[in-house]
Amino acid sequence: MSGELERDYTVGDEIGRGRYGVVSRCHSTLTGECFAVKSIDKRLIQDDAVDSLCLQNEAKLMQLVSGHPNVIGFFDVYEDDDFLHVVLEYCAGGDLFQRITARPALAESEARRFLLPLMEAIAHCHNHGIAHRDIKPDNILFNSYNELKLADFGSAECFGGGGLMSGIVGTPYYVAPEVLAGRDYNETVDVWSAGVILYIMLAGIPPFYGESAHEIFEVVLRANLRFPRKVFSSVSAEAKDLLRRMLSKDVSRRFSADQVLRHPWMTNGGDSIDVGLLA
Structure with a gap:
């Protein structure tokens, strides 16, 4: 020591x-x-x-x-x-993984209350030229005041000046397809990962599922986004639209963090965060 x-x-x-x-x-x-x-x-x-x-x-x-x-x-x-x-x-309130696995799925209002501060944090990092590159529920913590905190910058990289990054980093369910494909990529890999989290919060299941890391990588590379009727019957069209834009395999069409924050699903329900709902 x-x-x-x-x-x-x-x-x-x-x-x-x-x-x-x-x-x-x-x-x-x-x-x-x-x-x-x-x-x-x-x-x-x-x-x-x-x-x-x-x-x-x-x-x-x-x-x-x-x-x-x-x-x-x-x-x-x-x-x-x-x-x-x-x-x-010190974050005494546990992590997002613990909170979203405690129930099958979250109501849209609750999912929004988690996604909003997460996207604020991601946008802040991107506006400072830094990509996190390992956005996942385990790296999203809560302090004793139930404030959401993005943590663990061990895989983060600087992309200042609009530069591209390389290297396969991230976690199987949440990693963007262009990372797995071995191509150079931009900071919207974080938006993809946040989109996976939003999908899991609303559906209770990941959008790209496999029994092993290899199988997960294969379905992520295909990036065939589906909304099973049984699971998404009560999810709004606006939420599904945002998911399509965050989980676009075509990087040129994928939303930036700032665009996510301006999406109607985020702004129309963007009332003040009720801390009690985060508990």
């Missing part, structure tokens, strides 16, 4: 674990305030050039986008020979 980190924070129990490290609860030695610290073991990725670059980028990119109310707060970074420690906002 970094001596400087231990000087400033008291590190407590583990609250999460990933491929390259752990997330622990910690408290400021000065104020007693609770935070989370993501400790990444650099020795585990020293032979992987791509992951090593992502590690170097993560803290830098988080500093650029932190400060938005729907992006997880970034506070400190410490580095020693073996570890990188990133001190983040």
